[in-house]
Amino acid sequence: MLNSTSCIKSIAKLAIKKIIKDYRSGVKEDSYKGKYLKNLSSSFILNIGSVIISYLTNLVLTNITDKAEYGAYVAINNVANILALFAPMGLNILILRQLPEYKAKEEYGLIKGINRFSIVSIFIFSTIITLLAILVFSNFNLIHGIKNNSYIIIGLSCVPLLSLLGYFQGVLNGLKHIGKSLISEKIIRPLLLAAGSAVLFFIFSDLNGIDLLSIFLVASIVVLVIAFYLMQRGLKQEIPNHRAQYNRMSWLKQGWLFVPLSALSIINSRIDIQMIGMLMNEKDALDNIALFNVANKAAQGLSLGLLISNYVLGPSASELYHTGQKERLQNIVSKTSRMVLLLSLPLFIGLIAGGFWLLGLYGPGYNEGYTTMLILIGGQFVNVAAGPVGYLLIMTKNEKYTIIGMGVSVVLNIVLNLLLIGDYGIEGVAVATSVSLATWNLIMLYYLMKKTGLNPTAIKING
Numbered sequence: 001m002l003n004s005t006s007c008i009k010s011i012a013k014l015a016i017k018k019i020i021k022d023y024r025s026g027v028k029e030d031s032y033k034g035k036y037l038k039n040l041s042s043s044f045i046l047n048i049g050s051v052i053i054s055y056l057t058n059l060v061l062t063n064i065t066d067k068a069e070y071g072a073y074v075a076i077n078n079v080a081n082i083l084a085l086f087a088p089m090g091l092n093i094l095i096l097r098q099l100p101e102y103k104a105k106e107e108y109g110l111i112k113g114i115n116r117f118s119i120v121s122i123f124i125f126s127t128i129i130t131l132l133a134i135l136v137f138s139n140f141n142l143i144h145g146i147k148n149n150s151y152i153i154i155g156l157s158c159v160p161l162l163s164l165l166g167y168f169q170g171v172l173n174g175l176k177h178i179g180k181s182l183i184s185e186k187i188i189r190p191l192l193l194a195a196g197s198a199v200l201f202f203i204f205s206d207l208n209g210i211d212l213l214s215i216f217l218v219a220s221i222v223v224l225v226i227a228f229y230l231m232q233r234g235l236k237q238e239i240p241n242h243r244a245q246y247n248r249m250s251w252l253k254q255g256w257l258f259v260p261l262s263a264l265s266i267i268n269s270r271i272d273i274q275m276i277g278m279l280m281n282e283k284d285a286l287d288n289i290a291l292f293n294v295a296n297k298a299a300q301g302l303s304l305g306l307l308i309s310n311y312v313l314g315p316s317a318s319e320l321y322h323t324g325q326k327e328r329l330q331n332i333v334s335k336t337s338r339m340v341l342l343l344s345l346p347l348f349i350g351l352i353a354g355g356f357w358l359l360g361l362y363g364p365g366y367n368e369g370y371t372t373m374l375i376l377i378g379g380q381f382v383n384v385a386a387g388p389v390g391y392l393l394i395m396t397k398n399e400k401y402t403i404i405g406m407g408v409s410v411v412l413n414i415v416l417n418l419l420l421i422g423d424y425g426i427e428g429v430a431v432a433t434s435v436s437l438a439t440w441n442l443i444m445l446y447y448l449m450k451k452t453g454l455n456p457t458a459i460k461i462n463g
Helices: 002-029 031-064 067-086 091-104 108-139 149-156 159-174 178-204 209-238 248-279 285-322 326-360 366-386 389-395 399-452
Strands: none
Touching: 031 067, 031 178, 031 285, 067 108, 067 149, 067 159, 067 209, 067 248, 067 285, 091 108, 091 159, 091 248, 091 285, 091 389, 108 149, 108 159, 108 209, 108 248, 149 209, 159 178, 159 209, 178 209, 248 285, 248 399, 285 326, 285 366, 285 389, 285 399, 326 366, 366 399, 389 399
């Protein structure tokens, strides 16, 4: 046993040394790789900090509120995030692809034009979506257990803020200011949420879901102002001042092509909580939402490395692919995927070994979600092993195949939820989530390799 353990450790050390050596040689050979590695390092540090802060924030929230009240907060916040990805009309994704392209072609007027047009359009459309959503959710019992409309009004008022924040992050990503794009949402907002909740609890000794949603609303306003300032500063630093040029109809048309992608993506990632809220009885729905959310957050820690590579690789992939540097792009993608897989393996083992204890820290009864977490880990591992497949499809203008994969995944997710949730509860929901996530990734992997020849995984795949 000791010899086999030592052997595994030796192999891991050799693999890590090989990757580091490859990157270092890449830095010497190519300044572009050096810049890429610098972005990857800063993104890694920020995301590690984000995971720690997010974990601590959730610990604070679950320990100072009743499980059902925390579940109500999660349920409404989930709806707001779903709408916030649909409301930008795909312009938040379009800017990530178009900004590097316009910049490379020195079409600075179009950059200024698309930025102005997108901000105004997103604000108007997201406000309309918010008002309609408040009307619908206030008059129909779509989340079992929530009787007070104040939850809905306060929670859904965040939609325009979240929509614009996502767009500002897209601009900063397009400028390759990776750290600045992450800091508002990943670091500042959870810190404000934890600090605000702790202060209110110290004063009043009792918090409910409305209190949490109110603090989240205030925190979202603060981070939106910060993100807007960082975006404006980044544009002034890197984009020469030109008169704005507009291709409004073209941008709207291209943006709307991403709407099914955004809608399917958010439905696929958040439909589980909505299904619990809609299908479980009013007595258990909010408690089970709280349990599932904590288990899912823990499992999603596996995709940390993949998330980092997506943030950094997005604009780089677009630039390299559309300038004919496919071999260069494949080299960077392969090395990144190996590093991501190596980062994920110890997390995978750690969650299996210590997950029961970890969930118990959230409060009494939360470790009941351990089996749910194990099931969700399986789907996340396939997600990581497939590599940055979704981002590469979008950046190579093959987003329609991402939509196909997501469409199949969403249908499969909903059907499995309907079949399993009644008999197996949140464990059945976890099976539906993991199977649909794995299916989506495998479909996208097939189309990416077929249409572009790029292999996003950490291993060589022939044929």
